[in-house]
Amino acid sequence: MDPMPDIPATFRSEQPARVVRVLSDDGTLDPRHDPRLSESEVLEIYRWMVTTRQLDERLVALQRQGRIGFHVGSLGEEAAIIGAAFAMRTRDWLFPCYREFGAALMRGLPLQTFVDNMFGNANDTVRGRQMPNHSTHRASGWASVSSPVGTQITQAVGFSWGAKIDGKDVASLVYFGDGATSSTDFHSGMNFAGVFKVPVVFLCRNNGWAISVPVERQTATRTFAEKGPAYGIPGVRVDGNDVFAVVSVVREAVRRGEQGLGPTLVEAITYRMGGHSTSDDPNRYRATDELKPWAERDPLERLRHYLERRVWWDDRKEQALIADIDQRFRAAVAAAEKAPPPALETLFEDVYEKPPWHLQEQRVELLRGVRAPSSHS
Amino acid sequence: MPQMNMVQAVNEALRSAMRRDKRVVVLGEDVGKVGGVFRVTAGLSEEFGEERVIDTPLSENGIVGCAVGMALYGMVPVVEIQFSDFIWPAYDQIVNELAKYRYRSGGEYPAKLVIRTPVGGGIKGGHYHSQHPEAAFIHVAGLKVVCPSNPYDAKGLLLASIQDPDPVLFFEPKRVYRAAKGEVPEHDYLVPLESAKVVRPGRHVTVLAYGAMLYEALDAAAKAAEKGVEAEVLDLRTLWPVDIAAIVTSVKHTGRLVVVHEAPRTCGFGAELVSLVVERCFYHLEAPPVRVTGFDTPFPYTLEMEYMPLSHRILPALLDCAKS
Numbered sequence: 001m002d003p004m005p006d007i008p009a010t011f012r013s014e015q016p017a018r019v020v021r022v023l024s025d026d027g028t029l030d031p032r033h034d035p036r037l038s039e040s041e042v043l044e045i046y047r048w049m050v051t052t053r054q055l056d057e058r059l060v061a062l063q064r065q066g067r068i069g070f071h072v073g074s075l076g077e078e079a080a081i082i083g084a085a086f087a088m089r090t091r092d093w094l095f096p097c098y099r100e101f102g103a104a105l106m107r108g109l110p111l112q113t114f115v116d117n118m119f120g121n122a123n124d125t126v127r128g129r130q131m132p133n134h135s136t137h138r139a140s141g142w143a144s145v146s147s148p149v150g151t152q153i154t155q156a157v158g159f160s161w162g163a164k165i166d167g168k169d170v171a172s173l174v175y176f177g178d179g180a181t182s183s184t185d186f187h188s189g190m191n192f193a194g195v196f197k198v199p200v201v202f203l204c205r206n207n208g209w210a211i212s213v214p215v216e217r218q219t220a221t222r223t224f225a226e227k228g229p230a231y232g233i234p235g236v237r238v239d240g241n242d243v244f245a246v247v248s249v250v251r252e253a254v255r256r257g258e259q260g261l262g263p264t265l266v267e268a269i270t271y272r273m274g275g276h277s278t279s280d281d282p283n284r285y286r287a288t289d290e291l292k293p294w295a296e297r298d299p300l301e302r303l304r305h306y307l308e309r310r311v312w313w314d315d316r317k318e319q320a321l322i323a324d325i326d327q328r329f330r331a332a333v334a335a336a337e338k339a340p341p342p343a344l345e346t347l348f349e350d351v352y353e354k355p356p357w358h359l360q361e362q363r364v365e366l367l368r369g370v371r372a373p374s375s376h377s
Numbered sequence: 378m379p380q381m382n383m384v385q386a387v388n389e390a391l392r393s394a395m396r397r398d399k400r401v402v403v404l405g406e407d408v409g410k411v412g413g414v415f416r417v418t419a420g421l422s423e424e425f426g427e428e429r430v431i432d433t434p435l436s437e438n439g440i441v442g443c444a445v446g447m448a449l450y451g452m453v454p455v456v457e458i459q460f461s462d463f464i465w466p467a468y469d470q471i472v473n474e475l476a477k478y479r480y481r482s483g484g485e486y487p488a489k490l491v492i493r494t495p496v497g498g499g500i501k502g503g504h505y506h507s508q509h510p511e512a513a514f515i516h517v518a519g520l521k522v523v524c525p526s527n528p529y530d531a532k533g534l535l536l537a538s539i540q541d542p543d544p545v546l547f548f549e550p551k552r553v554y555r556a557a558k559g560e561v562p563e564h565d566y567l568v569p570l571e572s573a574k575v576v577r578p579g580r581h582v583t584v585l586a587y588g589a590m591l592y593e594a595l596d597a598a599a600k601a602a603e604k605g606v607e608a609e610v611l612d613l614r615t616l617w618p619v620d621i622a623a624i625v626t627s628v629k630h631t632g633r634l635v636v637v638h639e640a641p642r643t644c645g646f647g648a649e650l651v652s653l654v655v656e657r658c659f660y661h662l663e664a665p666p667v668r669v670t671g672f673d674t675p676f677p678y679t680l681e682m683e684y685m686p687l688s689h690r691i692l693p694a695l696l697d698c699a700k701s
Binding site for chain 2: 095138162185187357
C-alpha cells in the first residue's frame with residue numbers, strides 16, 4: 001500500500017545519501033575519498049584518539065572513587081571528535097558541545113588545565129564555576145562549553161559570520177549530538193548559516209542516544225543529514241568510526257566554505273558506548289547486545305588495524321604511549337588535588353568586568369559570614 | 378543645538394558608533410531598507426551597507442545566538458528586537474549564554490553586545506506589542522539594563538551602552554519615541570550608566586520612575602504641588618545596576634517613597650526598589666512605601682489606559698503617601 005497516496009512520487013525525498021566510508025574492513029583505503037594523510041598525520045590522530053580513550057577511562061575511575069564529581073565521556077566517538085578537529089585549519093574555531101575534550105587537548109588545551117577544570121580548583125581557568133568537562137581555551141580557538149545542547153550552534157554561525165564581515169577566512173566547526181537537532185538553535189543556526197552562506201561545519205555526532213531517548217524520538221526523518229537541504233545546506237553522511245572518512249568529509253566542508261559556498265551539515269554515524277555521563281545508567285534503557293555490532297566497529301581498533309598493516313605501529317609503541325599518558329595524567333591529578341579551591345572572592349569576579357555596588361556588598365557579606373559546612377568537597 | 382525626538386536620537390547614536398568603529402554592526406528584523414518598524418535604523422543601511430546593517434530571518438533566538446557568536450569573534454553587535462514582547466525565544470541565549478560567558482569562561486570571553494528593544498504600552502498594541510519586561514532581565518546575573526526617557530539621555534546612554542564592557546539590554550519606551558523631544562548635541566557624549574537624575578526636586582515624597590512613566594509621574598507631581606505636596610521625581614535611567622546612592626539620598630530627605638512602573642506588580646522591579654530602600658532607609662521612612670504599577674494581568678488591548686499606572690493613579694498614591 002502506498003503510504004502517501006495523495007503526494008505525487010516526484011515530491012518525495014530521495015533515498016538517503018550513501019554513507020561515506022574510506023577505511024574498509026581489510027584495512028585498505030577507498031581512493032575516492034582518501035584524505036591522503038601522511039604517516040605522521042595518521043599517527044598524530046591515533047595518539048589523540050588513544051589519549052582521549054585512556055583519559056576517559058581514568059576520569060570515570062576518578063569519579064567512581066569520589067575524587068571528581070562528574071565526567072561526560074566520548075567512548076566510541078573518538079574518530080568523529082578527533083577527526084573533525086584535525087580537519088580544521090589552525091585559524092578556524094571550534095564550538096564544542098560537552099563531549100569533545102579530546103579535540104580541545106589536540107588543539108592545545110594543556111592537560112594540566114584540563115584536569116584542573118575537572119577538579120574545579122584554584123588553578124581552573126574557569127575558576128571552579130562550571131561542572132567538569134566545561135572547559136574554555138581561547139588560545140586554541142576553543143569556545144566555552146555550556147550544558148544546554150544546542151546553544152553553541154548559533155554562536156558558531158555568528159562567529160564565522162563576524163569573521164566574514166571582517167573580511168577574514170575563518171571557519172567554525174560546531175559539535176552537537178543527535179538530540180540537539182531538535183533544539184531551536186539547530187534550526188536557527190542552520191537557517192542563518194544557509195541564508196548568509198557562513199563557512200560553518202555542522203558536525204552532528206549521531207551516537208544513537210540523547211541520554212535515554214533513541215534517535216527515533218528525535219526525528220521522523222530517516223537521517224539527520226537530510227535536514228540540510230531544507231536549509232539550502234548539503235547534508236553528508238559519514239561513517240563516524242572511520243577517521244579517514246571524517247577527515248575527508250570535514251576537509252571538503254572547509255573547502256566549500258573557503259570557496260564562498262557556505263555551510264555543510266555532516267552527520268557522523270557513531271555510537272555512544274558509555275552512559276550519557278557518570279550520572280547515567282544505560283542498563284535501564286538499552287540492552288548490552290546493542291553494543292556488540294558497534295564494538296566490532298570500534299574506531300580505535302579499526303585505525304590500529306590499518307596502522308599495523310602499514311607497519312607504522314606495534315604493541316611496544318602502544319604500551320609506551322599508554323605509559324606516557326598514565327604518567328602525565330597521574331602527575332596532573334596529583335597537582336590538581338593539591339591545589340586549593342578557588343578563593344571566595346572569585347565568586348563575584350567576572351560577573352561584570354568590574355563588580356557593581358551590589359556585588360561588592362554581597363562579597364563583604366560572604367567574606368564576613370559563616371562558612372558553609374564541607375563546602376568544597 | 379538641534380531638536381530631536383527619541384527615534385532620531387537613537388539613530389544618531391547608532392550612526393555615530395558605526396562611523397567610529399567598524400566592528401559595530403546592527404542586526405534585526407526589518408532594520409535594513411525600511412529602517413525598522415519604528416524607523417530607528419533609517420538610513421543606516423544606505424550609509425554602512427547590508428553587511429553591517431543586517432535584515433535577519435524572523436528568529437529572535439537566531440539573532441541573539443548569532444550576535445553572541447559575532448561578539449566572541451570581536452564584533453560589537455547592536456541587536457534590535459522588534460518589540461520586547463518577542464524577545465522570549467532569545468531568553469535562553471541571553472540568560473544562559475550572553476550573561477554568563479564572561480563568568481563561565483573565567484574572563485576569557487566577554488560577550489559584549491547591546492540589545493535594543495521598544496517597550497511599554499499606550500500605543501494600542503495589545504499583549505504582544507506592549508510588555509515592559511525589565512524585571513526578567515534585572516534578575517539575571519551579568520546583564521545591565523537601561524531605559525532612557527528622553528532624546529538627550531537616549532543618545533548618551535546608548536553610546537555609553539555600546540562602549541560599556543558588559544552586555545546591555547536597552548529598553549526604548551515606544552510611547553514617547555516621537556512625543557519626547559528635546560535638544561540633542563550633534564557631537565558624541567556619554568550619559569554614564571548607573572546614574573539616576575533628579576528631574577523635579579521636592580521635599581515631601583520621592584517618586585522613582587523611568588521610561589514613558591516618568592512623564593506620568595511628573596504630571597502627577599505637578600498636580601500634587603497644586604495641593605501643597607512637593608514630590609521629588611527621579612528618572613532612574615539605568616535600571617540595573619541602579620543608582621542606589623541617589624535613591625537613598627532622596628528618600629532620606631523626603632522620608633516617603635512611591636515607585637511607578639508599567640510592568641506587573643508581583644516581583645516587578647518596584648519590589649526590589651522598595652526592598653532596597655527599606656533595608657537602607659527604614660528609620661527614615663515615615664509612611665509605608667507604595668507601588669503604582671501595571672496589574673498582575675496580561676496587558677489588555679481595549680482597557681490599556683486603565684491598566685497602565687498613569688498620572689490619575691499616581692496622584693492619589695502620592696498624596697496618600699505624603700499625608701499618611
